[in-house]
Amino acid sequence: MITFNDVTKTYPDGTTALKDIDLHVKEGELLTLIGPSGCGKTTMMKMINRLIKPTEGTITIHNKDIEEYNIHELRWNIGYVLQEIALFPHMTIEENISIVPEMKKWKRKDLSKRIDELMDMVGLDSKKHRKRKPSELSGGQQQRVGVIRALAADPDIILMDEPFSALDPISREHLQKDIRQLHQEIQKTIVFVTHDMDEAMALGDRVCLMQQGEIVQLDTPQNLILHPANDFVRDFIGSRKSPWQTAVDVIMDQKKSQVLPESEWKKGTTPQTGTYALKNDSGEYVGSIHEGSPVELSTIENSWTLREAMTIFEKQSYPLLPVVKKNQLIGTLSYKDIALYLKSQVKEENGVVQS
Numbered sequence: 048m049i050t051f052n053d054v055t056k057t058y059p060d061g062t063t064a065l066k067d068i069d070l071h072v073k074e075g076e077l078l079t080l081i082g083p084s085g086c087g088k089t090t091m092m093k094m095i096n097r098l099i100k101p102t103e104g105t106i107t108i109h110n111k112d113i114e115e116y117n118i119h120e121l122r123w124n125i126g127y128v129l130q131e132i133a134l135f136p137h138m139t140i141e142e143n144i145s146i147v148p149e150m151k152k153w154k155r156k157d158l159s160k161r162i163d164e165l166m167d168m169v170g171l172d173s174k175k176h177r178k179r180k181p182s183e184l185s186g187g188q189q190q191r192v193g194v195i196r197a198l199a200a201d202p203d204i205i206l207m208d209e210p211f212s213a214l215d216p217i218s219r220e221h222l223q224k225d226i227r228q229l230h231q232e233i234q235k236t237i238v239f240v241t242h243d244m245d246e247a248m249a250l251g252d253r254v255c256l257m258q259q260g261e262i263v264q265l266d267t268p269q270n271l272i273l274h275p276a277n278d279f280v281r282d283f284i285g286s287r288k289s290p291w292q293t294a295v296d297v298i299m300d301q302k303k304s305q306v307l308p309e310s311e312w313k314k315g316t317t318p319q320t321g322t323y324a325l326k327n328d329s330g331e332y333v334g335s336i337h338e339g340s341p342v343e344l345s346t347i348e349n350s351w352t353l354r355e356a357m358t359i360f361e362k363q364s365y366p367l368l369p370v371v372k373k374n375q376l377i378g379t380l381s382y383k384d385i386a387l388y389l390k391s392q393v394k395e396e397n398g399v400v401q402s
Contacts, residue, residue, distance in 0.1 A: 048074035048236050049095060049204065054104035056090055056260075064090040066260045068104070077230050077237040079251035081244060082283075086257040088240050092206055095238065096125045108204070123147055126197025126205040126235075130212050132189050134181040140166075140192055141177040147200040158199075165195035168232070169225055187218035191225070198233070207239040211246070223249060227350055231373070244284060245292040248272075249352055256280055269297045290392040295356050296349035298388045299370045299378040306376060309333050324369035324379050332369050332376040346371045347380065353388075356380060 049072040056065040065087045072078050080088035093099040094106055097113060106113050113121060134143050141162050148158045166173040169191040181189050190210060197205055207226075211219045223246060230237060241247050247254050248268040255265045264276040272293065275281040309325045311317050312334075319339035327333045335344040344365055347356045349372040359368060360382070367381035 048072050048108065049238070050107045050110075051091070051094075052105045052107070054091075054094065054101045054106060056087075056094070056099065057102045064260055065101070068260075068262060070255065070262065070265070072236060072238060073252075074236055075234045076252040077226075077239060077250055078253050078255060079247040080238065080240045080255050080257065081242070081247040082257035082263075084242070085259075087260040088255075088257050089208060091257075092208060092238050092240050095204065095206060096122050096127065123151060123200060124202045124204065126200075126202045128190075128193050128197045128205065128207040128210045130209040132181075132186075132193045134189055134192060134196075136181055139178050139180060140184070143181070143192060144196045144199045146196070151200055153200070161199060161201075165198055168229065169195055171195075185218070186214055187222060190214060190218075190222060194222075194226070194229070198235070203236060205235050205237045207237060209240055209242060212242065219246075226250060227348075245289070248284075248294055249292065249350065256283060268294050272297050290389055291354040291357075292352050293388070294349065295347055295351045295353065295370055295380055296372075296377070298353060298384050299349070299380040300384055301378050303378050305367055305379040305381070307336075312336065322365050322367050324367075324376055326376040330375045332371050332374070335365075335369065337365055344368055348372070349377055353385065357385075 051068045051070040054065055054068040055063065057063045068091065070091075080092060082088050090099055094101055095108075095113070097118060108116070108121075144162050144165065145158055148161065153161075162177065163173045166176065171188065171191055176184070176188070181192070184192065193210065211222050214222065226239075227250060239247075239250055241250075248271070251268060253265060253267055254271055256263050256271065258279055264271060264280050266274075271280060271284060275284065305321070305323050307317055307323045307325055309327045312325055317323065317336055317339065322337045322342075323335065324332060324344070325334045325336065332346055335342050342365065344367075345359050345363065346369045347359055349370050356368065366383070367379045369376055370378045370380055
């Protein structure tokens with residue numbers, strides 16, 4: 048989808064912001080860019096829509112050099128969400144959302160329908176908010192409008208530059224959940240810059256951790272925690288991450304010891320003790336059994352945090368929950384898994400972390 052080939056950026060004063068970057072962003076994935084201030088993450092993101100040009104190397108989208116695209120067509124097909132939100136204060140919410148679709152000559156009827164769909168998607172009442180000005184909305188509501196404005200013309204790519212960093216913690220957490228849910232629904236390619244490690248780990252299908260203009264590790268959140276490339280990665284994650292913010296798929300039983308084929312249940316050969324999740328031939332979650340009888344268990348998403356998973360555990364009396372990713376049953380999470388993980392994170396009196 049988006050490919051960086053040997054990309055370097057050196058400014059006239061001699062500062063090198065990026066060094067020989069090779070990166071491929073997969074179509075439909077949410078990639079988070081994270082690292083210390085000045086590491087090059089925002090520079091790299093701004094190169095995608097040609098706000099910054101590389102000194103060396105090439106960047107392609109759909110295997111075509113971005114320099115070959117008409118600049119207006121390129122940017123019309125890339126939504127952009129900023130920390131500053133940057134809504135036009137003199138325009139209504141619907142006018143702000145309509146800017147790019149109108150440039151692309153959308154029909155008024157189609158655009159009005161699109162506005163309703165998008166506002167509903169992020170929990171904003173269209174009838175109530177369409178005619179309001181940005182100043183009449185809260186900060187969190189304004190940022191939601193910023194997100195759907197970027198989506199309005201149905202672009203292939205969304206760039207998000209620390210969009211939630213200026214918000215209060217509650218609004219920020221709500222918007223992170225919205226983005227996760229939104230990404231599952233729309234399957235757009237999203238590049239998300241953040242300085243918050245918890246945010247990067249919670250949102251990213253993959254996380255690109257940078258230092259001094261170079262990629263130190265590009266990996267899934269799970270592998271970053273379990274298999275850090277070096278001490279920098281280990282320290283960067285460890286010094287910023289609460290165990291309760293760890294993604295479920297880091298903690299869950301990946302061996303699927305509590306997962307059984309649905310066919311065994313139909314044959315009557317499933318165990319009569321314990322709790323198990325059932326999958327069909329396509330790997331989809333289809334139900335659960337407890338002590339040999341069918342029960343209803345809520346599923347949890349692999350990208351959820353441990354804290355979010357615990358809110359589901361508190362509502363049921365069974366010892367485990369099925370973990371799904373895009374409807375595929377990928378494992379289970381039990382109270383035992385949680386207890387063992389938290390124990391591993393506890394610091395002993397001598398200051399050594401047990402693992």
